Amino acid sequence: MRTTTARAYPNIALVKYWGKADEELILPAAGSLSLTLNHFETTTTVVPAPDAETDVLELDGALADPGQTDRISTFLDHVRALAGRDDRVLVRSRNSVPTGAGLASSASGFAALATAAAAAFDLDLAPRDLSRLARRGSGSACRSIPDGIAVWHAGDDAASFAETVPAPDMRMIIVTVNRARKAVSSREAMRLTAATSPFYSGWVTSTEDYLEQMVAACAAGDFTRIGEITESHALRMHGLIQSTVPPIRFLNPTSHAIFDAVAEARESGIEAYSTADAGPNVAVIVRPADAEALAEKLSGFGDVRVVGPGPGAHLLTADDAVPPADAVNPAAGEGSRA
Numbered sequence: 001m002r003t004t005t006a007r008a009y010p011n012i013a014l015v016k017y018w019g020k021a022d023e024e025l026i027l028p029a030a031g032s033l034s035l036t037l038n039h040f041e042t043t044t045t046v047v048p049a050p051d052a053e054t055d056v057l058e059l060d061g062a063l064a065d066p067g068q069t070d071r072i073s074t075f076l077d078h079v080r081a082l083a084g085r086d087d088r089v090l091v092r093s094r095n096s097v098p099t100g101a102g103l104a105s106s107a108s109g110f111a112a113l114a115t116a117a118a119a120a121f122d123l124d125l126a127p128r129d130l131s132r133l134a135r136r137g138s139g140s141a142c143r144s145i146p147d148g149i150a151v152w153h154a155g156d157d158a159a160s161f162a163e164t165v166p167a168p169d170m171r172m173i174i175v176t177v178n179r180a181r182k183a184v185s186s187r188e189a190m191r192l193t194a195a196t197s198p199f200y201s202g203w204v205t206s207t208e209d210y211l212e213q214m215v216a217a218c219a220a221g222d223f224t225r226i227g228e229i230t231e232s233h234a235l236r237m238h239g240l241i242q243s244t245v246p247p248i249r250f251l252n253p254t255s256h257a258i259f260d261a262v263a264e265a266r267e268s269g270i271e272a273y274s275t276a277d278a279g280p281n282v283a284v285i286v287r288p289a290d291a292e293a294l295a296e297k298l299s300g301f302g303d304v305r306v307v308g309p310g311p312g313a314h315l316l317t318a319d320d321a322v323p324p325a326d327a328v329n330p331a332a333g334e335g336s337r338a
């Protein structure tokens, strides 16, 4: 075993994943497609701790709470099973976005952890197997393993991985409306929707249909069709989520105002389309040439950042290792954090 460090970026789905066919294996009810960003990264270092009895997680320079530690420990059990070893590890992870705020931090988090842990346990996994492994941490994490625009296939365990598909260049404007941790996790909300919404089966079949159309639109470089599907599918997902009993709502009035402002921009000649994950923040896709002008128009709604297609998860060198919590804890001396 060895100490390793990996980096991964969040992805934002243009065809959304909402609902599982298998809770244990984290198999989706339908495929999805996303854009991996080149911003808001997670960096994770895995340090072998052969004498320790439990895994330890340091998140953003502090010891994580037991719930978060249990979740990564369960994930690490899959890595240990693949490696045929039972060593515990110390995981140090640093996010550049707030954890659990609907900016896909679980995707970048588990993609970085899968990549670092597989290498720490000397597993030499093919890209699709690394994507399958990341999927066990958080479904959408499998899409942060490949570069750029990725499709995550529905299917059985062997078939359910993500891979890059050809697509035109585009930018995404992330409008951060609220950085607070969401009240209901995606995992729990998804389960409730599948169990209670009368629209769930229609959602699954219409997602399969949209995914096929989206892959074709990407291959054809048809930005207009990509955008139409993106916005329509996002609104279908939020409609579906609101139909959960009791209802769950992730969008707030500012989110709706951003969807309206983007529709207005379209009328005035800037072609752009909105989407949102399980939170109030809105992501807008736009052609590269229009990105700065639209970002300026949206800047009144919140923190605005233009991002582009980013790289898949990758290993870094020892120089980029995440420093220990005691080195970043103010009590132990401020300022040592890189």
Ligand code: PMV
Binding pocket: 012, 013, 015, 016, 017, 018, 032, 106, 107, 138, 139, 140, 141, 186, 187, 277, 278
């Ligand atoms: O992978 P999870 O459990 O964080 O679920 C992600 C759900 C959405 O972000 C709302 C949709 C998606 O496809 O990413």
